[in-house]
Amino acid sequence: MKSLFQILFLFLSVNAFAQPINQFTISDSRWYVARTYPNANMENPSFVETRTTIFGFIGDTLIENESWFKMYSATDEAFQENLLFEGYIHSTDSVVMYRNPENVLDTLYDFRLSVGDSVLFDFGFVSEKIPVINIDNVEILGEEVMRIHFAETAEIFGFVYFKEKWIYGVGSVHGPLAPARPGLYSDEIPDSLYLTCSFSNSELYWDNPFYTDCLVNYILGIDDSEIAEISVYPNPYIDKVTFESDFSSPVQLEIYDMQGKKLAVKMLDNFTNTMDVSRLKPGIYFFIFSSEKGVFTKKMVKL
Template sequence: MKPRKIFHPLFLLALLVVAGGFSAKAQTSQFPTENAYWHQYSFLNVQGDTTEYFLQGDTLLFAEQWTKMYAKHPLQNAIYCGAVKVSGDTVEFTSTNDERKILYDFDLSVGDTFPIRPLSNTYGFDSVLVVERIDSILLFNGEYRKVFISNTLTNGIFEVLQEQWIEGIGSMHGPLFPLNARLLTEELGEESTLTCFLANGEVLYQNPRFWSCLLEIDDKTEQNLCTFPNPTSGKFILQIPSPEKIAQIELSDISGKQLVRFVESESIDISAFQAGMYIGVVTYKDGRKYSFKVIKK
């Protein structure tokens, strides 16, 4: 007979505490069902402001409990968008008298297809978004989350799209963007961007391009900044008014992870970067900050 192993009660208690810690951490990375706010900025929005999406109240749909989602523009009443249901890593969405659809799946692996309808471009054929790589991001609460990064779709002229999902938060283009994903006209500066995400009154994510969750106008873009060639396969030049007054230039991916910081703006080399869109922030010595975008082919 094998000797029985006897564990000290304090050891068992420690195991329970550790297991409980892992369980709590896993739960916090899920998509929220209450006290959550997404702020989405859309350029070319006729109101020129930020839309706030939030969860409030429950409803019974398909004989199940769902959480209602609303959208609110400044100086307007909140509008009911639909309802979400979270089941592990899967988030479903349904609108009024609509079927249930998968909004997010945070259990994707490299090579998997994003659960987004195929995107038609101007040439008439459909393209799908595939998980090209999985990265991570550190939130303000000290927690790391996965970032699912897609391939970049383009029609070869002006329209482009790269999707990035933060685990438990959603698309960098806004919480409901996957339902109506589309190529964005970069030549006109068209964009749909998540500026920040809050949960339980705490900012967990702040887009590095913006210095506030709520924006009346996007005054962070300097019209005289010029990048060429853009898109680029390696190096690009950033033309800046009064370059002698520049304090620093930073490049980040669109999930907010800073990749490089430098001062000189001529012949910036991003040949080692993955294909996709990158956000630059130019900081002047007087404190002014402006942003630009560059696409790596």
């Protein structure tokens, strides 16, 4: 349940935001993004984990004589510990520009889009221009705010979905940086990434009606386990998968299909490993990494 403190903020902010705002222009904006995915182990074979990551600005910098906010993310509710630098944000009323940590420039949002206009989304293994199919309004604090709906992908298999929507000034329903890192989610297993709420001017602004709280954490196992720092890419993949991590203890990888059948076992070395998994049929698989530090499950899509 949302706290009384948050509900009070919601009530008081009706007058504070007399018109729709662009949160990407406000220095204290925060976005809460909940990721839900299977994370089972032997003792809890059906466990579904949810972790919330908070995105926000800390400071700014000048780039080509323009002021850019520095965006960070953290799982710490106080937004002070284990901060991860995510890049730079600069916005006008209707356009949000993004520079990733390598300083590569791209348009993150263009809220001037019309029905029929397309946006190029880079999924890593394929890029696709996806059209706007509808524009409607959503109510935020008594004001009608524009919402842009995108079509589903045409190049991807039907067992995953995109469901991309942009809300003016708030961003994607999948989080503020979702257009730069578009994801595909399974409709066959618990698998989602959604913005739960956002704050600006120290007040609650957007509130997802499908969540009872901004910060949602259902976590199993060792919270700070180093095994959860394994990077797996690309996803979806075609023939080979690369694993990257600097773990200090041996890690075993097991691959299971949707029916729970074990298909492969591999011991991973430190740093970088590449595995040929081209023999697997197109579908969804679970890559389970195990070590003395804990268990980490990654859902992978084979094209």
